[in-house]
Amino acid sequence: MAAQQERKFKVIGTRPIRHDGADKVTGRAQYGADIDLAGLLHGKTLRSPHAHANIKSIDTSAAEALPGVKAVITAQDLPNIEPGMAQMGELPVNPQHMSLNCIARDKVVYDGHVVAAVAATSPHIAEEALKLIKVDYEVLPHVQNVMDAMNDDAPIVLPGLGKGDDGEPKDTNVANHVQFERGDIAAGFAAAEVVVEREFDTSMVHQGYIEPHNSVAQYSSDGQSTIWVSTQGAFTARDQTAMVLDMPASKIKVIPAEIGGGFGGKIPVYFEPISLILSKKTGKPVKMVMSRAEVLKATGPTPGSHIKVKMGADKDGKITAAEVWMAYEAGGFPGSPVGAGCMTVITPYDIENLKIDGYDVLVNKPKTAAYRAPGSTNASMGSETVIDELAEKLGIDPLEFRRINGAKEGTAQPAGPKFGQIGYLETVEAAKTSDHFKSAVPQVEGRRVGRGVASGFWFNAGFQSSATVAINSDGTANVVTGSTDIGGTRTSCAMIAAEVLGLAAEEVHPVVADTESIGHTDMTGGSRVTFATGTAVYEAAQDVLIQLKDRAAKSWKVEADKVTFQDGVFTCTANGNESMTLKELSGKLPRTGGPVTGRASVNPRGVGPAFATHVVDVAVDEETGKVDILRYTAVQDVGTAIHPSYVEGQMQGGVAQGVGWALSEEYVYGDDGRLQNAGFLDYRMPTCLDLPMIETVLVEVPNPGHPVGVRGVGEVPIIPPPAAIANAIYSATGVRMAELPMSPPRLCKAILEKTG
């Protein structure tokens, strides 16, 4: 809390009740699936049961004839989007792939790929109609393992994806290759006292938000459309829908409903374009809500991967070279986060000689989407366990090893740029001095116990945000932003405005606006909202303050520079010490020129990277291979913590997801290419019985690139858990796990192999 004392914040760093809290504990908050409109129809989709097949024909006539069915659509009802790239915010996207992922045209590329959709007067009738649609498939050989997919003789998921030496399209499943290289790795490895080389396999996992995807669309006869949806980005949903339907974005208004979790998975559109076409065809509003099986089969997941890590260190523990090779499952269309994996995998360390290769590889599985620090968790499972092994072989404490090699201000990242002010070493130090690390590992009868540590890095995002701040006549303020609030960002934005305006957090009312009520704002993702939208809110509040000072000056008939503002009070320095509260001034606005509204639109560049170091104690049942988490501490450089409770919440939630990834979550495909565990019974996410309390240590190294020092906090906490747990399992059992999840059967097998 050093930063807080230094800057003397009044609101920032406190823990007010969130503004949307009462609505969310009473059931009043409206999520997408809660929207009801007069004449509402219900939409359902028919999905491919095959992992890979050509669509020869689709006969919808029987479905159309079912009473209550109002429309049936296939890809033929959507525009055929030509190949090419478009810009969405700062990111290049492929509208054709986006369209084909929403609804298949000539071929299906994964189990669960949408082939047709129905709108009917009830969801049950829509479901009955699906059974009447006849699809003639020509089943093709499929490929689902990333290494198999890279073979020359592998089935080709999308033809003509690559470019041959002659410049002509070439059949390959490798959509992209990213490479970072510097120094001389051969010389680096030659200088090493110890070299460790290992290979890892990690499974595809899902974001696991509890709220299924939804969309309610109303097409209007004047060509204007409205979509209510639980999305991470109202503008992102609007722009993608416009691309898929080849219509101007301005013709679509997206009203963001409350959102029941996203973690990156609610950035892409799925039902938005389909529900809008169904609405256009029927003239009625259409609601679509996915089942859990649909969510697991066809949205979200983050890639499984194959990773090779080779690292060497000299006898003093200095890393001399690192070589990383990674292949990520993109799913049925290109776009895995392998680039982000390359940018983060060994980035906590200052390494002179390195080579990192990343491959984006198509497989017959769902198109992957972002998932909390996308690409980084599985990569760090590799690098952070190899580092543990290096430290062990050199007889150096793993935290000390990290201190010796840790990145600091001026260290060049593998991708090139040098770090500004960062707090990685501070997290290592805080982990060392934490109560957890200083305490002994708890003993459990009949179990082997052990402790592990691991670190993680995430670069965080900036991107575009807009905000307005308006003063109410009662002296309170409204803050309007375009950032959908998933974890309490509404309140952090209100707190930033309150700090600037000298108001209490409760006196600022935050509003998440639709796409016609606020300037463009990119999605809630990249840990960017409190940073970037917070910057916009800060600047909009400053804009308000400048205007208010001007009004105070007018009412005192002095120049504006004769007015100061502190703690909610304007003071005139010209004639005595006349003063007026913001509340009093607010009442005078009609007579001093009218309402006061501040605004700001930003694309802030001063993004502050995030680092975390975690400590975990585990107990292993060697008979069953079950791992229990005994104690967990997450240390993180969070920059200035605006609302510490919600910062802690991000850390604890990230840890829980990381524990699931580490121990129990995985996509299981059969030989037939079908997902075998498309439900929460078999896709096993941690329950509260699987976890202990999760201790948090907030290290606050302010980000100089933000007006109050904010760094993104949401993503980095998911990165260390799998590696930290793997290291703890090693310390407990002597087994080095190289697979995720480290589920009971896998760990049992590894223990048996070791003990013989």
Add this chain to the structure above:
Amino acid sequence: MKKIHVQMTLNGEETEFLCEPRQSLLEVLRDVVGYTGTKEGCLTGDCGACSVIMDGRPTDSCLVLGVEAEGKEITTVEGLADGDTLHPLQKKFLEHAALQCGICTPGFLVTSKALLDRNPNPTEHEIRYALAGNLCRCTGYDKIVRAVQDAASEMQGR
């Protein structure tokens, strides 16, 4: 499909509705009676987002048919507060920041109430055991468990 007349007590009020035999209690609550505070997360009884209290027992409303509510007493999240006074659990969930996205919150509140109704002084393990049928993907459960502990203390007058 022919509809069936059902009478139940919903949050203390006599309530009647017509539903198809295939409609779940969850669907009835949300789409027929209009109480959308109860959420759908999986429809297979695995996530607990649809939890209600039925005759004193925490129940996944997605696994109960609407017609089975005949004569039953049902409490949903909308029935927890007393007028505009929040139930101690609701208050403590807010004070402890025990929700992020909030989609699982109604289910956790309802299940926690059922727990405290039958065990006013649960241990941490008993709380975790009672809530193990409710999935939360945002919080890591830490603040939820603390909120329930604190609510129990407050309701015990400690």
